Amino acid sequence: MAEQKKTVTFIIERQDSPTSAPYTQEFEIPYRPALNVVASLMEIQKNPVTKDGKKVAPVTWECNCLEKVCGACMMVINGKARQACCALIDELEQPIHLAPARTFPVIRDLLIDRSVMFESLKRVQAWVEVDGTWEVKDAPIQNPYTATTAYEISHCMTCGCCLEACPNVGPQSDFIGASPSVQAYLFNLHPLGKFDKEKRLNALMGKGGITGCGNSQNCVEVCPKNIKLTTYLAQLNRDVNKQALKNIFNK
């Protein structure tokens, strides 16, 4: 079937600046095998002309690695938040609708501002408090099974799919979202990181914290790295509740 498609049609939601009104434009590019959405946007860069022949500014978006590790090219493709580089044209219904992930402020076209996610990583103290980069002594031996869980979570590339898909992240709630919350869980697993477990759990109490999670399970559906986000959110929720009780009794 694929061979018969000669062109690929895109309907792209564009926006010239953070405050201007969005509009759509239609583009048609030549089909080729193994084409993906980023490669298609690159084609548009080479010939930025709409389907009806209007010369326009090339579409603006963010991408780096093109192999689904950097997290940069997240956008909404046919209604679903995902990485554009691995969105293969052959697997998408046409016309292909591209839109920015509007959970985040739009900078221009498909380019969005995800700095809020990096700020949340500060809030949950997503790091190990090492004394320094100097040599101290041997690092502790780790349980290989725990390390496997850590490895799974550590694939999180802060792309923001889980925030875009979450009904509780947005103007109606302060919830920081699955991705940064689960990073707290990751560092609580580490033999040195767990020394600061209480700080991280306390950081997840209150406004924007774990209670913001409505357990809609959307995050785990869209995670491009297949991280079992809801499983870890549930465990984190339990840890936070335990910590809250502990806080009360230790007052």
Added chain:
Amino acid sequence: MAKNKIIVVGGGLSGLMATLKICEAGGEVDLFSYCPVKRSHSLCAQGGINACMDTKGEHDSIYEHFDDTVYGGDFLADQLAVKGMVEAAPKLIKMFDRMGVPFTRTPEGVLDLRNFGGQKNKRTCFAGSTTGQQLLYALDEQVRRWEVKGGVTKYEFWEFIKIIKNKDGICRGIVAQSMNSMEIKAFPADVVILATGGPGQVFGRCTASTICNGSAVSAVYQQGAAIGNPEFIQIHPTAIPGSDKNRLMSEACRGEGGRVWVYKDGKPWYFLEEMYPAYGNLVPRDVASRAIFKVCDHMHLGINNERRVYLDLSHIPADYLERKLGGIIEIYTEFVGKDPRKVPMEIFPSVHYSMGGIYVDRKHFTTIPGLMASGECDHQYHGANRLGANSLLSAAYSGTVSGPEAMKYCKEGKQGVALTDAELEAARQEVQAEYDKIRQMNGPENAHKLHQEMGDIMYDYVSIERDNTGLDKCLVELKKILKRWDNIGLTDHGNWANQEAMFVRQLRNMILYAMAITKAARCRDESRGAHAKIVLKSDYDAMTAEQKEKLVGLAEKDIKWSADGRAHDKDDELVFFKRDDSRFMKTTVINYDPATEEPIVKYEEFEHSLIKARPRNYAVAKKE
């Protein structure tokens, strides 16, 4: 006392490592990056990081790592620099481990090690097949901690444009531009460290991220920083060819038992194992790439006679593959739609890494005072060919050198006088004027199409097999492209997140860097590591009898010349220049000539007294 301010450009492994070291030494960092530093290209490194941990009962030693690296680099790496790196490697691994890198572990919980190319012992620490991602995240987290503590100010989505020198020629700041608001600003500093990565995009399709364009390196080259060994471009043997990028399939595939083959006479032919019995599939990358190229282009044995060979993992148990190589198996499955656990992958070599870069001393100072370079953008550590899993090591290690050395330089008061407000403003205005001019460009050429053409030309003439006719032609073509750059037209003349204008500026830098690579390759009449040069009739005729003996090793009667003047031996195999230590065991040093915009080539001595150069032959086990 005010803290010393260091500007670090680039937030990959090297830039972040330098940043941490500077903060720990009491300095302050302004960190510039095209992207949130967590999205830097270091995260595309897959297979691992080399360090002599010697936890596999193989009596591995730091000396062995040292020798493998120098031998793998065909004796063009500064040996004292390499020695420092391999000695520090085990300490760096322990640091990463403490920071929470989820390294793959043995059942008893210690770091597992795997085999890698050009090394006989298990020496590669790894986190599945996403090692670079995991190491980068660890440093990203630590830098974020310093951001909270104070000490680091990030300028993400800011593009470095050029350095600013004071009246004495000392680098004391940079001009950068916001990629969103397009604001151009001058930033003063005591020292500037470039950690801007490789120039893969000069070749168009490659394994590198779109941000690895070499533009920053070219900018400082045009401002007087010398470039070292740019002709040594690593072609990785195993990548999935693609129209937007070639996606890397880690050397770890072969490290974990993957085999490379094609059909010959109806049967699988494991050509690497046959050609190189001692190392088999684990020959270094330059050797493997040339072999694959030969099998496809000269023997016409590629899959369906296309430029493809098999990389086969299907004989390895699926659960083992999942644990050790899960990340890249996912990439292959996702982008190709076939499962490498069941069918052999189809791969071909791709431009991957630049051994060369900004010419630096062992402390990572460039030829411009006050400007340093570390990571892939410097020329140090890898000589003529880099061993797999040594890049994460050199990136991290170089940051542990450049950061502290920058602070030491400040403490010694070598930074000279600060820039005046007038000097800062003048530099800013100059960049502003250039940018405004670019934004108004209205010619018929499209910058992205021109980029693609340049990449194709570079692949044609300056990749796996090079010859002097092709290199001469390439230089002519690049000059034409440079001229055509003047005729670029933009469709976006706006002043908000104008990616097109930024790309046009980067493209000019890329063309000038491409010229440096090509000229260096043209001038090096030998084969060494990644630089393999075919003997042409014109080369042969120009040689003395002694040179013919030494550089070709064949009498004229034993050479068959093809129609295009290429030498073939009696078995019809292409004849390459041999390594010529007497003339070329030297670092290529390229300076920019502002009058002609062309590269000027000279050669410098380097430290190679610790391990005596010997012939490099992976068909037999290494002899020291």
